[in-house]
Amino acid sequence: MARKAQTPDIGPFDRHSISLRVDHVRQLFQTLDPYPFTERDLDKDAEEFIVSWARELTGDGPIRIVIHLPAQEASSAEGRKLGNAVRRYFEERTRAVSLDLRECFRLGRLSLAIGASVLALCMLGAQALSQHSFPGSLQSFLTESLIILGWVANWRPMEILLYDWWPIARHRNLLRRLSVADVRIVAVSPDERSHPPH
Structure with a gap:
């Protein structure tokens, strides 16, 4: 063509x-x-x-x-x-594409709010678990699992806000x-x- x-x-x-x-x-x-x-x-x-x-x-x-x-x-x-x-x-x-970029940031902010909330709940849960005694290494396992879950919940919002918007912004420009x-x-x-x- x-x-x-x-x-x-x-x-x-x-x-x-x-x-x-x-x-x-x-x-x-x-x-x-x-x-x-x-x-x-x-x-x-x-x-x-x-x-x-x-x-x-x-x-x-x-x-x-x-x-x-x-x-x-x-x-x-x-x-x-x-x-x-x-x-x-x-x-x-x-x-x-400008609308797509705004939607990307909106989704990033929403995801960050959810991720931060999950992290806060996980940390509170880990702190509560530390007040109880569990047999063997179960307490350490549960506490660390909650902390890991909290940080994993923030992986996607960080990816959106740090990296995903770059290609969209370049294409818009x-x-x-x-x-x-x-x-x-x-x-x-x-x-x-x-x-x-x-």
């Missing part, structure tokens, strides 16, 4: 450019989406292509998306709206960069279409 291609010198965007070529504007969008063209979701392959190349770009400078289209498609009404449609899609994806990308439409002549750049 689309492939990485060399593009002309485009100044400061040179190291932050993604280039793809399609024969029709509609190839970039989901064909079954009932919404108007400018509100449609990107085709999953097109989104994966753009996002995967964006991840490989060095630095955090502005991104340019260069879309090569046949001249007739580039000059069509849809071709002229293509840049806004692509940016709008990534704006929506940024909002969706990447989508945010794509939502303000400079989308450049390049009209391709029939000769160029038969001899694509490599």
Whole structure:
């Protein structure tokens, strides 16, 4: 559907450019989406292509998306709206992933409250057990088991709050960069279409 291609010198965007070529504007969008063209979701392959190349770009400078289209498609009404449609899609994806990030932190806080409560109860239980005498090493076994249970209950909240949110935040930041990308439409002549750049 689309492939990485060399593009002309485009100044400061040179190291932050993604280039793809399609024969029709509609190839970039989901064909079954009932919404108007400018509100449609990107085709999953097109989104994966753009996002995967964006991840490989060095630095955090502005991104340019260069879309090569046949001249007739580039000059069509849809071709002229293509840049806004692509940016709008990534704006929506940024909002969706931001909600995912907030949900991750909400779940982390809830899990931490539960884990801290379990730890407190386990410590109280261990303290209560220490006031009683049990045969052999049973008292030590029960006390240590309660303490271990209390700390294990906090493993998941710590994992969420310390590690799980990083990939979501990185993905959101990447989508945010794509939502303000400079989308450049390049009209391709029939000769160029038969001899694509490599």
